[in-house]
Amino acid sequence: MDAEAFAERLKELLKDKVTNFKISTTEHGKEKRKAYRVWADVDTLYIKDIVKKLFELQEYPHFSVSSGYDAGADIEILLHFTLNYAKPHALVVFTLRTRLPKNNPVIETITDLIPGAEISEKEKREFFGIDVKGLAPGNVFLDESLAGIYPWRKDEKGAQKIVKNLHESDKDGK
Amino acid sequence: MANEKSKEKVCIPIGPVHPALKEPIQIEVEIQGERVVGTNITLGHVHRGIEWIGTRRNPIQTIYIAERICGICNICHPLAFCQAIENAANIRVPERAEYLRTIYAELERIHSHLLFLGVAAHEIGFDSILHYTWLAREKVLDVIEMLTGNRITKGILMIGGVRRDISKEQASKIREMLSYYEKVYKKLSKIFLDDITIKMRTRDIGVVSKKDALRLCLVGPTARASGIKKDTRQDFPYAAYGDLNVRALTPLDIVGEIRGDSYDRTIMRLIEIKQSMELIERCLKEMPEGPILYEQSLQRLLLNLKSVSGEGVALVEAPRGELIHYIRMEKNDFPSAWKVRAPTYANLHAVGVILNNCELADVPIAVASIDPCISCTNRAVIASEKIVLSQEKLHELCVEKTRAMKGDSL
Numbered sequence: 001m002d003a004e005a006f007a008e009r010l011k012e013l014l015k016d017k018v019t020n021f022k023i024s025t026t027e028h029g030k031e032k033r034k035a036y037r038v039w040a041d042v043d044t045l046y047i048k049d050i051v052k053k054l055f056e057l058q059e060y061p062h063f064s065v066s067s068g069y070d071a072g073a074d075i076e077i078l079l080h081f082t083l084n085y086a087k088p089h090a091l092v093v094f095t096l097r098t099r100l101p102k103n104n105p106v107i108e109t110i111t112d113l114i115p116g117a118e119i120s121e122k123e124k125r126e127f128f129g130i131d132v133k134g135l136a137p138g139n140v141f142l143d144e145s146l147a148g149i150y151p152w153r154k155d156e157k158g159a160q161k162i163v164k165n166l167h168e169s170d171k172d173g174k
Numbered sequence: 175m176a177n178e179k180s181k182e183k184v185c186i187p188i189g190p191v192h193p194a195l196k197e198p199i200q201i202e203v204e205i206q207g208e209r210v211v212g213t214n215i216t217l218g219h220v221h222r223g224i225e226w227i228g229t230r231r232n233p234i235q236t237i238y239i240a241e242r243i244c245g246i247c248n249i250c251h252p253l254a255f256c257q258a259i260e261n262a263a264n265i266r267v268p269e270r271a272e273y274l275r276t277i278y279a280e281l282e283r284i285h286s287h288l289l290f291l292g293v294a295a296h297e298i299g300f301d302s303i304l305h306y307t308w309l310a311r312e313k314v315l316d317v318i319e320m321l322t323g324n325r326i327t328k329g330i331l332m333i334g335g336v337r338r339d340i341s342k343e344q345a346s347k348i349r350e351m352l353s354y355y356e357k358v359y360k361k362l363s364k365i366f367l368d369d370i371t372i373k374m375r376t377r378d379i380g381v382v383s384k385k386d387a388l389r390l391c392l393v394g395p396t397a398r399a400s401g402i403k404k405d406t407r408q409d410f411p412y413a414a415y416g417d418l419n420v421r422a423l424t425p426l427d428i429v430g431e432i433r434g435d436s437y438d439r440t441i442m443r444l445i446e447i448k449q450s451m452e453l454i455e456r457c458l459k460e461m462p463e464g465p466i467l468y469e470q471s472l473q474r475l476l477l478n479l480k481s482v483s484g485e486g487v488a489l490v491e492a493p494r495g496e497l498i499h500y501i502r503m504e505k506n507d508f509p510s511a512w513k514v515r516a517p518t519y520a521n522l523h524a525v526g527v528i529l530n531n532c533e534l535a536d537v538p539i540a541v542a543s544i545d546p547c548i549s550c551t552n553r554a555v556i557a558s559e560k561i562v563l564s565q566e567k568l569h570e571l572c573v574e575k576t577r578a579m580k581g582d583s584l
Binding site: 024026027028029030031033034035037059060062063064065067068069078080082085086087088089090091093095114115116117118119120138139140141142143151152159 | 214215216217218221223225260261267269272388390391392402403406408410411412413414415416419422460462496498502510511513519523
């Protein structure tokens with residue numbers, strides 16, 4: 001199945017659960033081959049259902065990473081998958097976006113379905129203060145002495161407290 | 175009494191700084207006797223907040239921040255960053271620039287893989303190969319310096335293209351380099367495919383099955399060594415790779431079988447050096463004439479980027495595997511969000527599988543076989559008050575095993 005057909009199948013499979021489904025392409029090289037990216041939004045409740053559905057399309061969906069964004073009242077989590085891989089020019093980058101309210105940022109782990117998501121989920125827990133239900137305990141990146149500081153947040157819980165502006169020290173001759 | 179002692183589990187922390195690792199990371203290895211029975215990984219010892227810094231700089235400044243993510247992969251990171259911005263801002267890179275980007279990326283792969291082959295040989299006490307591969311690596315670094323002005327941080331990528339073209343004279347120097355590497359490749363093939371030392375220390379050590387590689391979402395040569403034909407250059411048409419019809423290689427292409435062990439992961443780098451040489455040759459031959467930048471004026475480019483509202487995601491096949499960058503722009507001077515996932519981040523999931531049931535003396539080569547992007551410094555490893563394993567001791571154990579096995583086989 002080529003990338004275009006795969007993206008359409010993805011749309012068909014997920015249409016009941018996602019919103020803002022968007023297929024975008026970019027052209028590259030002399031032959032102007034198209035690179036496919038698919039974007040969709042989903043309610044946090046359905047994240048796991050969507051991931052399960054990906055298994056209907058591919059025996060092992062490849063989870064690349066999750067990224068995040070402090071959107072004020074919410075934290076956006078984006079799960080990036082590379083699907084339909086191991087075929088020439090057929091890969092589709094699928095980004096699934098969900099929003100967690102800052103006053104209750106809870107999401108269910110997908111590590112029971114995709115064990116390769118563990119480091120990424122722990123990173124989001126450490127850097128955004130998200131409660132990932134079912135995820136193994138323990139930090140991967142941040143020392144436990146930094147508990148309560150979530151460096152990727154833009155609010156009072158962010159990294160400002162631990163930032164050392166060395167250039168300012170130089171300016172004062174300290 | 176001796177039996178009881180051998181059943182006792184001992185936890186040995188390797189790292190954060192250790193000669194078998196080239197970047198600070200802590201791997202706690204639980205051993206019973208000589209066998210590894212458990213592992214735990216801790217990262218972040220040198221987390222520099224690169225993404226945080228990048229969201230406080232304009233996109234052009236951040237290209238140079240991206241270059242400093244890794245001392246080896248300083249083409250693929252800025253390339254992925256530029257591609258993510260180009261995706262967000264709908265910038266079409268000129269065709270010639272896409273070919274130039276491909277050449278730079280493949281030069282980087284050659285130097286990275288030569289570096290790895292030397293490290294792998296060093297881990298098993300085969301230091302003459304370390305010196306040979308690192309000497310050979312000088313040639314590609316010289317060519318990179320000739321093309322970009324620098325051996326390491328190259329400053330060659332720009333949003334919408336590249337900063338410098340390759341002249342005819344420079345192209346002929348690259349071809350000279352390729353001829354030199356033909357000879358190096360023949361010699362390295364003989365060593366890595368025929369010499370008994372490499373095989374006996376890496377065959378069937380640290381096996382990762384295809385199923386585990388898929389479950390753990392491994393990438394790059396580490397995944398391909400387990401038989402997964404996943405290669406971003408083949409799967410996803412970025413830069414000029416769509417024109418070049420790259421084929422993902424596996425050990426099947428060179429030794430006729432796939433075992434997913436440390437040997438397979440080592441020779442993957444060897445065959446990919448040859449593949450990179452062929453890709454560079456084709457790019458030089460097929461590269462179209464034309465501009466190398468979407469926008470010549472940096473002021474105009476910055477002004478354009480300031481009006482962008484959108485997000486982009488980019489993939490690049492780095493020497494160690496799939497690299498992904500995500501960027502978000504919100505009509506501002508700086509990107510609102512930037513996420514980088516380097517290949518080692520994904521491949522570290524394999525360390526537990528690789529080390530399970532390994533002998534302690536195999537740990538350095540088994541961990542090195544995924545080519546983790548890690549730096550080395552002198553440090554003692556303290557297992558308990560009574561057991562102190564220095565870096566020299568661990569390395570010595572590994573070298574002793576090679577010698578003992580060589581003695582057995584003679």
